[in-house]
Amino acid sequence: MKIGFDNDKYLHMQSEHIRERIGHFDNKLYLEFGGKLFDDYHAARVLPGFQPDSKLRLLKQLSDTAEIVIVISAADIEKNKIRGDLGITYDVDVLRLKSAFEENGLYVGSVVITQYSGQNSADLFKNRLENMGIRVYTHYVIEGYPSNIPHIVSDEGYGKNDYIETTKPLVVITAPGPGSGKMATCLSQLYHENKRGIRAGYAKFETFPIWNIPLKHPVNLAYEAATADLNDVNMIDPFHLEAYGKTTVNYNRDVEIFPVLNAMFEQIFGSSPYKSPTDMGVNMAGNCICDDEVCQEASRQEIIRRYYQAKCDFLRGNIPDTEVFKLELLMKQAKVTTHDRAVVDVALARAEETEGPAAALELPDGRIVTGKTSNLLGPSAALILNALKELAGIDHELHVISPAAIEPIQTVKTRYLGGKNPRLHIDEVLIALSMSTATNQVAQIAMEQIPKLKGCQAHTSVMLSSVDIKLFKKLGIQLTSEAKYENKPLYY
Incomplete structure (x- = not known):
């Protein structure tokens, strides 16, 4: 970076x-x-x-x-x-x-x-x-x-x-x-x-x-974006x-x-x-400040991220709409739109193409990878797995985790723990990947790429579960999401 x-x-x-x-x-x-x-x-x-x-x-x-x-x-x-x-x-x-x-x-x-x-x-x-x-x-x-x-x-x-x-x-x-x-x-x-x-x-x-x-x-x-809840000016x-x-x-x-x-x-x-x-x-x-343009661009991206966070918080009922309006004004002052965040349009295009929730992540060298919803994985888990493959130079058609290893985890989630969503979250995929390293050298290479995710930018076409949000934070990935529920639940 x-x-x-x-x-x-x-x-x-x-x-x-x-x-x-x-x-x-x-x-x-x-x-x-x-x-x-x-x-x-x-x-x-x-x-x-x-x-x-x-x-x-x-x-x-x-x-x-x-x-x-x-x-x-x-x-x-x-x-x-x-x-x-x-x-x-x-x-x-x-x-x-x-x-x-x-x-x-x-x-x-x-x-x-x-x-x-x-x-x-x-x-x-x-x-x-x-x-x-x-x-x-x-x-x-x-x-x-x-x-x-x-x-x-x-x-x-x-x-x-x-x-x-x-x-x-x-x-x-x-x-x-x-x-x-x-x-x-x-x-x-x-x-x-x-x-x-x-x-x-x-x-x-x-x-x-x-x-x-x-x-x-x-x-x-x-800074004003970061303190929108305090109405600092x-x-x-x-x-x-x-x-x-x-x-x-x-x-x-x-x-x-x-x-x-x-x-x-x-x-x-x-x-x-x-x-x-x-x-x-x-x-x-x-x-x-030794490179003003680098700091300016980083700050513009922060304002966009804050805007997306406010939109999601408003939809959840956690903040008033005035905070969203303030962040919209700050975006205008900074002369940026959501399209200036590279992963946004890619994630939305992938969601439209697959007709389901999708995600995109920008790697340190500017390449963008995506993840879609499947029977085995949610879009966030698929995104992380695809990013690790891309960083490791692994063919995306190659399985680093056997589907046979994923299915037992789904069984535990749904049959024994009462979960309704059988798809794996990020932490569950990483655990499955780590288990695969014992018998699969390619999985080991993929695992070694995890530190390279720190500082990467990601966007999802729907709001995520708290589990995945926390995992993005732990990985050091700067996440934004569309203010949109996947299923319109009464609680989330």
């Missing part, structure tokens, strides 16, 4: 700027981490060359001075909010994040439950964490937030929140997803630290939007323009909240350390 981003340069520049920012304050900096901390797949997709664990690697460079605080909103616990990329709830992701950080030698000091107003599910989660030996702090819903600053910055506002005990100069505030209350947690700590005579600092580690590339650059438009930072005469890009929530933040800083410290929301950020990503 073509590279458009210098990851090593990014790690060096970003870590240097964080160290510099710590020195601006009393050796205590609360750093709000936006986006996914150690599995930022969105950034990896729109900035080819960016490693999903870049932020984790950066923190490991700072591990002697850093500790992590994980924030989760009581409201998100209450409604079982799910991380779309992983398919797990936010409360489960808190445990996953803690485990992953500690496995990498990073210290997780505590968990903070924010926006608490007596939710029973939050109480249960807190008890669960404490029974596991994890320190838990509670931050409350503050009346009049964020406009009533005298009340917020008082003993009845931030003062009611638990003070989070920390021991390192750099405190990284992260969360399973947006809207968790990371910024409010940082500001609450500034209030408590100031009461203890410590002039702590606050900064934001945000990868997107990138402040020093154009407002309508596809990378920044892709990129905009010129008017405070930075006024203070420095320079045009920079930020987004509406930070611009709208900046006068409030500025007033809070003044209330806490007597003066504000920042003149604009852009000043608050630590973001060197724009300086590390």
Whole structure:
């Protein structure tokens, strides 16, 4: 895959700027981490060359001075909010994040439950964490937030929140997803630290939007697509323009909240350390784009993928139509249509030709293979099998899995496990393929091609089962599907 981003340069520049920012304050900096901390797949997709664990690697460079605080909103616990990329709830992701950080030698000091107003599910989660030996702090819903600053910055506002005990100069505030209350947690700590005579600092580690590339650059438009559910809008930072005469890009929530933040800083410290929301950020990503056209094209493809995902989510009843409309607008701004995704038209043509569900996948060298529905295989399973054959140079007429090996699996699915669909899913085909390697050298060659599927693009003519969707993710294939049920079921 073509590279458009210098990851090593990014790690060096970003870590240097964080160290510099710590020195601006009393050796205590609360750093709000936006986006996914150690599995930022969105950034990896729109900035080819960016490693999903870049932020984790950066923190490991700072591990002697850093500790992590994980924030989760009581409201998100209450409604079982799910991380779309992983398919797990936010409360489960808190445990996953803690485990992953500690496995990498990073210290997780505590968990903070924010926006608490007596939710029973939050109480249960807190008890669960404490029974596991994890320190838990509670931050409350503050009346009049964020406009009533005298009340917020008082003993009845931030003062009611638990003070989070920390021991390192750099405190990284992260969360399973947006809207968790990371910024409010940082500001609450500034209030408590100031009461203890410590002039702590606050900064934001945000990868997107990138402040020093154009407002309508596809990378920044892709960020709007990724946050369509939050209705984020990129905009010129008017405070930075006024203070420095320079045009920079930020987004509406930070611009709208900046006068409030500025007033809070003044209330806490007597003066504000920042003149604009852009000043608050630590973001060197724009300086590390080494091939702008590669990043632009990757971002256009991301916008199309987001559009297809929204169409499917709307059909399932998971999102309002306004999100779909916003993504349609972003596609127009990026000057792309669904036809700009190479696998779409091929998959639909194959479906029309076979009069059944079909799929297409683009290999790293640009070749496109397809898969159709048959008595033995669903279109996704057939697609993966055909892709492995193509990568291995195996004749498509040659069986790498004997039909006699597939039929017993179908029997187990339908006769013994009560399944209605006898066709094999991707995981079942891969298991059958792996079993075939014991007696079939060609099957072994096909199996060895699996890593080459990572980063490939795929499209299906109908929405898939959750089993196949998860398998595409595990294989690293970037999937889109038509917003269409195969059978129009009452549930799916």
